[in-house]
Amino acid sequence: MTSSAAPITTYEDSCAAVGDGRAVREVLDRVGDKWTLLVVATLRNGRLRFSELQRHIPGISQRMLTLTVRQLERDGLVSRTVHAEVPPRVEYELTELGGTLLQLSIALGDWAIANQPRIEQARQVYDAAAAAKAG
Amino acid sequence: MTSSAAPITTYEDSCAAVGDGRAVREVLDRVGDKWTLLVVATLRNGRLRFSELQRHIPGISQRMLTLTVRQLERDGLVSRTVHAEVPPRVEYELTELGGTLLQLSIALGDWAIANQPRIEQARQVYDAAAAAKAG
DNA sequence: CGGCATCCCGACAGATACTG
DNA sequence: CAGTATCTGTCGGGATGCCG
Numbered sequence: 472m473t474s475s476a477a478p479i480t481t482y483e484d485s486c487a488a489v490g491d492g493r494a495v496r497e498v499l500d501r502v503g504d505k506w507t508l509l510v511v512a513t514l515r516n517g518r519l520r521f522s523e524l525q526r527h528i529p530g531i532s533q534r535m536l537t538l539t540v541r542q543l544e545r546d547g548l549v550s551r552t553v554h555a556e557v558p559p560r561v562e563y564e565l566t567e568l569g570g571t572l573l574q575l576s577i578a579l580g581d582w583a584i585a586n587q588p589r590i591e592q593a594r595q596v597y598d599a600a601a602a603a604k605a606g
Numbered sequence: 607m608t609s610s611a612a613p614i615t616t617y618e619d620s621c622a623a624v625g626d627g628r629a630v631r632e633v634l635d636r637v638g639d640k641w642t643l644l645v646v647a648t649l650r651n652g653r654l655r656f657s658e659l660q661r662h663i664p665g666i667s668q669r670m671l672t673l674t675v676r677q678l679e680r681d682g683l684v685s686r687t688v689h690a691e692v693p694p695r696v697e698y699e700l701t702e703l704g705g706t707l708l709q710l711s712i713a714l715g716d717w718a719i720a721n722q723p724r725i726e727q728a729r730q731v732y733d734a735a736a737a738a739k740a741g
Numbered sequence: 742c743g744g745c746a747t748c749c750c751g752a753c754a755g756a757t758a759c760t761g
Numbered sequence: 762c763a764g765t766a767t768c769t770g771t772c773g774g775g776a777t778g779c780c781g
Contacts, residue, residue, distance in 0.1 A: 495715050498715070499638065499643060503639075534755075547727075548725075560763090594682075657743080669745085669774075692742095694743060
């Protein structure tokens, strides 16, 4: 059963899931690193080759892109296609499973966009209070 | 506006959001660390005191719990209440904003639960292929 | 009880150089 | 073009000990 194919879980199931901790731990260890979700998001519109991927993700090094796509491939979230040409061409594309992760990435992006102002404001309030307390 | 209260964004908006990269980067830097989402998930049923929180999250050190709740408090995701008693009692509770993050945590947990088997299988396939290629 | 300060180490990320 | 190899620095995070 996939999360996209069915309603998945009841609220209680969800609580059980996060309550365990291991599930969240697992997925965080997997996609919580610095680049994974960005690579997934970058592949949202279809296949891209290595250099295109790197151009679309500012700041990522060749090494980290290699490691990230390698892990994504291993986990079955991204497919890797090597074309026997000169110069060589390698293309990456989200699998169906990777597409479900993309949904999460989008949800995360939405949340960030929607709530960043409030968080920023909360920080300023907190820091101001801390400064007042210290000073 | 929260991500749970309204559809928020069109698909295109979502793509723009993740496409930027900074939004995902921001939220990942914030909640992508080792413990944040676990703490949020643990507070799903209401307020807990420090020691209770620590008991419910296997493996977390006192130091990391302190740092995590401090940051959550600073970001306005968790409220911290100090009771003037002996022995001292400090309670933590999700704010309304923190509640919206809980929804994401649940979604992440759901995804993990639903897809862990497939990922595990993909890994075994990949590793087997790699081993065959090497050996 | 709750939390801060200090020390320390392993993991991971960046830069650079080399290869098929 | 698409990697791999190595070296190096940074930093998250654990252990320990002390304070309100």
